[in-house]
Amino acid sequence: MHVAMIGTGYVGLVSGACFSEFGHDVVCVDKDADRIAKLKDGKIPIYEPGLEALVERNVRADRLHFTTDLKDAVPKADAVFIAVGTPSRRGDGEADLTYVFDAAREIAGALDGYTVVVTKSTVPVGTGRKVKEEIEKASGGASFDIASNPEFLREGAAIEDFMRPDRVVCGVENERAREVMREIYRPLFLNETPVVFATLETSELIKYAANGFLATKISFINQMADLCEAVGADIQQLAKGIGLDGRIGSKFLHPGPGFGGSCFPKDTRALVSTARKSGVPQHIIEAVVQINEDRRARMVEKIVAACDGDVNGKTLAVLGLTFKPNTDDMRESPSVGILPALLEMGANIHAYDPEGMDEAAKNEALDGLLYCHSAYDTMKGADALVIITEWNQFRALDLDRVKKLMKQPVMIDLRNIYKPEWMAEAGFRYVSVGRTTVPVK
The missing domain is CATH 3.40.50.720 (NAD(P)-binding Rossmann-like Domain)
Incomplete structure (x- = not known):
C-alpha cells in the first residue's frame, strides 16, 4: 500500500515509520522545510526510544520518504493520513482544528483516483464529517472516502504501542473504505490484534473517552493520596489493594503531581467542551480537569x-x-x-x-x-x-x-x-x- 502521512510531529513521524516497517511505501509530508531537511539527514526532531533506528532502517530500505511537496505525495497514495496538531484553543478549551482543515483543503487539490482520507489527529466528534465537506467543496468531485483512525500511543513506548497495540479503532462509512483500512493494518491481523470498526462519530469519541477514563484514574488516586496523608494511611498499599481487583486494574493508580503531556490535558478539556455544546455535561471529567489543575x-x-x-x-x-x-x-x-x-x-x-x-x-x-x-x-x-x-x-x-x-x-x-x-x-x-x-x- 502507498501511504501519505501529513504532519511529521510525534504522531505522524512514529505512525509513518511504523507503517513503513509493516512494508508499506510511506511518504511523510511537512511544510517545515528545516524539519524535513533534518529528517532526510537522519536527525530525529523528537526523543522517542527506538525511533531513530526505525527511521534509518526504513529509509535505507526505500520504504520511508520525507518531503515538503504534498501535491507529489498525495496522488500516489491509497490512503492519506492527517496527523497535524490539534492544540487547545485559548479561552474555551476546544480543540483548534485549523491545521486539520487546512490539510484537508490541500489534500483535496491533490487527489487523483480513489483515496481514503484518514484523520489520525485527535479530533472532536463530528470533525470527520466536516473534513469530508471541506474536501468535497475543494476537490471538484474527487473519488474519496473519509475514515477515522485515532492513535493510542504512549510517549516513551510509542513504537511498541503501534506494533503491538491492544486494539486498532477505525471509523468508516462503507465497505470500500473498510477494506483499505483492513489492508493497511493487515500485518496486525496475523497477531490477532482486535480491530474495532465503528462509525466515524463513535471512533472519534472512543479516543476522548479512553483518555478521559485514564485521566480520571489519575485524579482519583491523587485525591485518595491526599486522604491517606490526612488519616495516616499508605497510598501505595491502597493502590495495590484496589488494583488487584480485575474490574479496576493497577495501571494509572500511581499518585503524583498530576497528569501532563500532549494528550490528557488537551483531550479532557476538549471532551468537556464538546459535551457542554451537546447539552450533555460530563461532570466527572469536569472534576478531573479541575483536580489536575489544582x-x-x-x-x-x-x-x-x-x-x-x-x-x-x-x-x-x-x-x-x-x-x-x-x-x-x-x-x-x-x-x-x-x-x-x-x-x-x-x-x-x-x-x-x-x-x-x-x-x-x-x-x-x-x-x-x-x-x-x-x-x-x-x-x-x-x-x-x-x-x-x-x-x-x-x-x-x-x-x-x-x-x-x-x-x-x-x-x-x-x-x-x-x-x-x-x-x-x-x-x-x-x-x-x-x-x-x-x-x-
Whole structure:
C-alpha cells in the first residue's frame, strides 16, 4: 500500500515509520522545510526510544520518504493520513482544528483516483464529517472516502504501542473504505490484534473517552493520596489493594503531581467542551480537569512545607522536567506548573533532566532555572532535593553522596520512587505523596 502521512510531529513521524516497517511505501509530508531537511539527514526532531533506528532502517530500505511537496505525495497514495496538531484553543478549551482543515483543503487539490482520507489527529466528534465537506467543496468531485483512525500511543513506548497495540479503532462509512483500512493494518491481523470498526462519530469519541477514563484514574488516586496523608494511611498499599481487583486494574493508580503531556490535558478539556455544546455535561471529567489543575498548587505547598515554610533564598535541586520519563516533551508538564511558583517565592532552582532541558529552555515560564550537567550537579549546596519526573537514573541515587553534596538531607519525592523506611535509615527527611513521613533514625 502507498501511504501519505501529513504532519511529521510525534504522531505522524512514529505512525509513518511504523507503517513503513509493516512494508508499506510511506511518504511523510511537512511544510517545515528545516524539519524535513533534518529528517532526510537522519536527525530525529523528537526523543522517542527506538525511533531513530526505525527511521534509518526504513529509509535505507526505500520504504520511508520525507518531503515538503504534498501535491507529489498525495496522488500516489491509497490512503492519506492527517496527523497535524490539534492544540487547545485559548479561552474555551476546544480543540483548534485549523491545521486539520487546512490539510484537508490541500489534500483535496491533490487527489487523483480513489483515496481514503484518514484523520489520525485527535479530533472532536463530528470533525470527520466536516473534513469530508471541506474536501468535497475543494476537490471538484474527487473519488474519496473519509475514515477515522485515532492513535493510542504512549510517549516513551510509542513504537511498541503501534506494533503491538491492544486494539486498532477505525471509523468508516462503507465497505470500500473498510477494506483499505483492513489492508493497511493487515500485518496486525496475523497477531490477532482486535480491530474495532465503528462509525466515524463513535471512533472519534472512543479516543476522548479512553483518555478521559485514564485521566480520571489519575485524579482519583491523587485525591485518595491526599486522604491517606490526612488519616495516616499508605497510598501505595491502597493502590495495590484496589488494583488487584480485575474490574479496576493497577495501571494509572500511581499518585503524583498530576497528569501532563500532549494528550490528557488537551483531550479532557476538549471532551468537556464538546459535551457542554451537546447539552450533555460530563461532570466527572469536569472534576478531573479541575483536580489536575489544582494539583500543581498542592505540590508547591508540599515542597514549601518541607522547607520549613519558606523557600526564599534557598536552593532547590530538581530532578526531572518532562511530563514523564523517556520523552523530551514539556507540554503541560507538572514542572511548568510547579517551578515558576517556587521561583516567584524566591527559590534558586538547579535542574536536570536527561532529555528535556533543551525544550525546557524554550519555555519562558521556566526562565530563571539553572540547568546542570548531571543529577548530582544539581545537589551541590542544595537545601532540598525535589523529584518531579521518575527517570530510571533517579531511582538508585547514591544517598551517601547526595548527603555530602547537600546542605541538609531533605528530599521531596513527588513520584514515590523511594521507600520511607530506607530514607529514614539513610538519615533523610523524606516527604512523599500519600504516605506517612517516617522519623529520621
